[in-house]
Amino acid sequence: MQKLLVWLLLLCCHCAALHSAAQKNSLSYSVVSIKPTRFPVEFTGVDENANGVHIIATVKSLIGYAAGVMPAAISCDKKVCGDQLYDLQAQVDSADIAAYQGLRKEQKGLLLQPIMKERFGLEIHRRSVSVPVYLLAPAKGGVRLVARPADAPRHTTREGDRLPDGIIGFRPNGLQGYGVSLCQLARTLTVGFVESIGQPVLCEGTDRRIYDFVLSWDDQDAKNQSSGPSEHGPTWSQIDASLNDQLGLHLVPSRKEMDGFAVDHLSPLSPN
Known part of the structure; x- marks a missing residue:
């Protein structure tokens, strides 16, 4: 399921x-x-x-x-x-x-x-x-992601095959992205963590650059939690705190028609 x-x-x-x-x-x-x-x-x-x-x-x-x-x-x-x-x-x-x-x-x-x-x-x-949504927006300290240069070498598998852009992998305690746009990250948060977030996550602005990133939420090290971690996945506060601390992004409550x-x-x- x-x-x-x-x-x-x-x-x-x-x-x-x-x-x-x-x-x-x-x-x-x-x-x-x-x-x-x-x-x-x-x-x-x-x-x-x-x-x-x-x-x-x-x-x-x-x-x-x-x-x-x-x-x-x-x-x-x-x-x-x-x-x-x-x-x-x-x-x-x-x-x-x-x-x-x-x-x-x-x-x-x-x-x-x-x-x-x-x-x-x-x-x-x-x-x-009118639907409640979250906007994936820059945090107060600014985005901490560094856009991948066009001539940057591609990531490869252990067998040496090149990985295509736009891949987001689920890790036991987070996500890892290769050549991912902010809109792709927003869609993954929407689909992959619906029980934690509870409503759609939309990308804000027109940033079409792509990024490589690792996003982790460790139950023991999660910050700014108002409630304990869920046994079925990260809590909303864990996800938001990890986005803020590691990627310089924040989930902003909003509404969309x-x-x-x-x-x-x-x-x-x-x-x-």
């Missing part, structure tokens, strides 16, 4: 175009189970497999996955959507597996729309939504 919360990658998708693409195929989930669950929140997310999808999430996140937008772009009263977690498992027929594997992740999400309408009576409409959806109607879950 570490390939979690895939919908955070769909932030900039054009939902109308995807809907049209999904209509061109006749695929549908033939086996669907949705039931309330008491899984710990750290196990929430999306696990896509060869013939279907397994999601553990709130109904708001299920709507976001089906609509092709991040959950924050779904406007829904908390009294309506609530915090209840659901365990959703959906599969296509064996004859449709090859076609299903040819779908993009966004199109697989769209296959859940009729299920959400049938099981939750879901009705939504498109609207602009983006395309989203408002929930018009949602009923209690109907039986399987």
Whole structure:
């Protein structure tokens, strides 16, 4: 389940175009189970497999996955959507597996729309939504990263192969980047640490330079923590303190207007 919360990658998708693409195929989930669950929140997310999808999430996140937008772009009263977690498992027929594997992740999400309408009576409409975000901005002391010169030698693997630019590797206690832009770092923080950060991280400005860096958060040496480290990964304060101390970057709270959806109607879950 570490390939979690895939919908955070769909932030900039054009939902109308995807809907049209999904209509061109006749695929549908033939086996669907949705039931309330008491899984710990750290196990929430999306696990896509060869013939279907397994999601553990709130109904708001299920709507976001089906609509092709991040959950924050779904406007829904908390009294309506609530915090209840659901365990959703959906599969296509064996004859449709090859076609299903040819779908993009966004199109697989769209296959859940009729299920959400049938099981939750879901009705939504498109609207602009103000979403809380973090801006990856220079810290007070300035950025400590040094841009890689154009003629700098490339990094190589142990076998001597050259590494392409734009790689960010996950280490046991941090990240390591090779030829990475600040926007790539922001996207990695969004997708890789959603449970810690909780909302999208966007890059600020037009800096198109690339950098090599090592970012570490050691539980024993983490600074400026207001709470202890999580056993499932670094806390928000650890990530922000490490960005500040090591890279001269800071997560600045902000808001952004983006395309989203408002929930018009949602009923209690109907039986399987």
